Amino acid sequence: MHILVQKFGGTSLSTSEAREHVISHIRRELDNGYQLVIVVSAMGRKGDPYATDTLLDLIEQTGGSLSSREQDLLLCCGEIISASVLSGLLQHQGISSTVLTGAQAGFRTDSQFGNARILDVVPSRVLEELEKKDVVIVTGFQGQNLNGEFTTLGRGGSDTSATALGAALRAEMVDIYTDVNGILTADPRIVEDARALPHVSYAEICNMAYQGAKVIHPRAVEIAMQSGIPIRVRSTFSNSEGTLVANPEGFKDVQTGVVDRYVTGIAYVGNVTQITVQSSEPSKGNLQLKVFQAMAENAISVDFINVTPTGVVYTVFDSDARKASSILESMGFLPQILSGCAKVSVIGGGINGVPGIMAKIVEALAEQGIQILQSADSNTTIWVLVNKEDMVQALRALHTKFELAH
Ligand code: ADP
Ligand code: MG
Numbered sequence: 237m238h239i240l241v242q243k244f245g246g247t248s249l250s251t252s253e254a255r256e257h258v259i260s261h262i263r264r265e266l267d268n269g270y271q272l273v274i275v276v277s278a279m280g281r282k283g284d285p286y287a288t289d290t291l292l293d294l295i296e297q298t299g300g301s302l303s304s305r306e307q308d309l310l311l312c313c314g315e316i317i318s319a320s321v322l323s324g325l326l327q328h329q330g331i332s333s334t335v336l337t338g339a340q341a342g343f344r345t346d347s348q349f350g351n352a353r354i355l356d357v358v359p360s361r362v363l364e365e366l367e368k369k370d371v372v373i374v375t376g377f378q379g380q381n382l383n384g385e386f387t388t389l390g391r392g393g394s395d396t397s398a399t400a401l402g403a404a405l406r407a408e409m410v411d412i413y414t415d416v417n418g419i420l421t422a423d424p425r426i427v428e429d430a431r432a433l434p435h436v437s438y439a440e441i442c443n444m445a446y447q448g449a450k451v452i453h454p455r456a457v458e459i460a461m462q463s464g465i466p467i468r469v470r471s472t473f474s475n476s477e478g479t480l481v482a483n484p485e486g487f488k489d490v491q492t493g494v495v496d497r498y499v500t501g502i503a504y505v506g507n508v509t510q511i512t513v514q515s516s517e518p519s520k521g522n523l524q525l526k527v528f529q530a531m532a533e534n535a536i537s538v539d540f541i542n543v544t545p546t547g548v549v550y551t552v553f554d555s556d557a558r559k560a561s562s563i564l565e566s567m568g569f570l571p572q573i574l575s576g577c578a579k580v581s582v583i584g585g586g587i588n589g590v591p592g593i594m595a596k597i598v599e600a601l602a603e604q605g606i607q608i609l610q611s612a613d614s615n616t617t618i619w620v621l622v623n624k625e626d627m628v629q630a631l632r633a634l635h636t637k638f639e640l641a642h
Contacts, residue, residue: 278314343379
């Protein structure tokens with residue numbers, strides 16, 4: 237049995253023209269002989285009638301009084317609407333289908349409403365329906381907890397639904413259809429000459445996704461990596477093959493190797509605040525420990541940590557900055573707060589030990605007069621913190637410096 241999972245994101249389902257493209261991809265793969273399982277997101281993006289962000293606005297209008305269980309119930313409607321519409325359109329074109337909710341498709345999650353984690357997927361109903369119908373359509377982004385309550389998986393959750401279902405069904409491939417031609421060297425909304433990568437390893441895209449590249453959710457990649465299922469990220473609006481995500485051995489049929497690439501791409505996280513806490517003399521770890529314990533106790537996630545003999549520098553999301561600052565002040569510290577920063581990352585499996593990469597980064601930014609507020613590196617990523625107003629220029633300059641466009 238050759239099962240293919242196709243996941244269609246919000247913009248791929250937002251207009252009737254887009255949905256025609258979706259149907260053409262479904263028809264083509266049916267003609268290719270696949271048994272098809274379709275995972276859908278809610279239709280459209282912020283502002284569109286049935287998009288997840290629109291449903292979130294509705295929840296906001298309840299004044300924060302809706303319980304998290306009921307919030308998830310409401311959010312689940314977005315995918316149910318798009319799945320049902322798609323089913324009707326397919327029927328109209330002579331393709332039979334069954335729609336299954338996340339719960340019906342066998343997604344079992346923990347009870348963290350709004351950001352539930354998949355425990356397992358038991359897809360017996362999907363397999364049963366596949367025998368009866370041309371395709372099975374599954375609502376992404378949702379599951380049920382062990383008490384049978386509907387849960388949602390958080391931002392980008394439909395990607396995770398798709399790869400988790402692909403793994404449970406031992407699918408041959410998971411195709412993530414979106415509005416760009418695959419995984420690009422940078423976000424094309426900011427870097428116009430960003431180039432589609434024909435193939436990337438799970439590790440490369442996982443790093444890019446964790447550093448902010450929103451094209452696919454990192455958890456979705458991890459699940460595919462664990463089960464060894466290849467992913468293709470491709471455009472709903474063209475017939476190009478997009479980007480193949482697999483283990484490097486999976487590329488042996490591909491002409492160019494992935495291993496000799498030292499920089500894969502550039503990503504960013506905007507909206508971070510830099511916090512500096514200093515004492516006048518070396519503190520022997522006392523200050524540092526107190527600061528990080530306080531952040532942890534208050535569930536503030538910290539990033540970009542540099543510890544020095546006299547203090548610490550780190551970042552938090554802008555949304556946590558005020559809280560972090562008042563906690564530190566209540567402890568008697570005088571934190572310096574720099575809001576409106578952005579973390580820019582240069583990502584590549586081959587960065588490790590290659591001399592001159594940091595020099596290139598500093599040069600690219602200096603040429604544009606961009607100040608580096610902080611930097612750090614690992615064997616796959618180099619991060620720099622810049623002012624938010626410099627972010628776009630920094631991304632473009634780095635993209636050009638590392639010749640990622642050609
Ligand atoms: P979908 O609704 O299909 O899930 P998303 O908005 O979640 O679509 O993801 C696609 C978007 O990701 C693109 O429109 C693009 O702006 C953005 N993006 C950010 N970084 C990258 C990257 N490196 N490669 C491709 N797209 C990226
Ligand atoms: Mg997405």
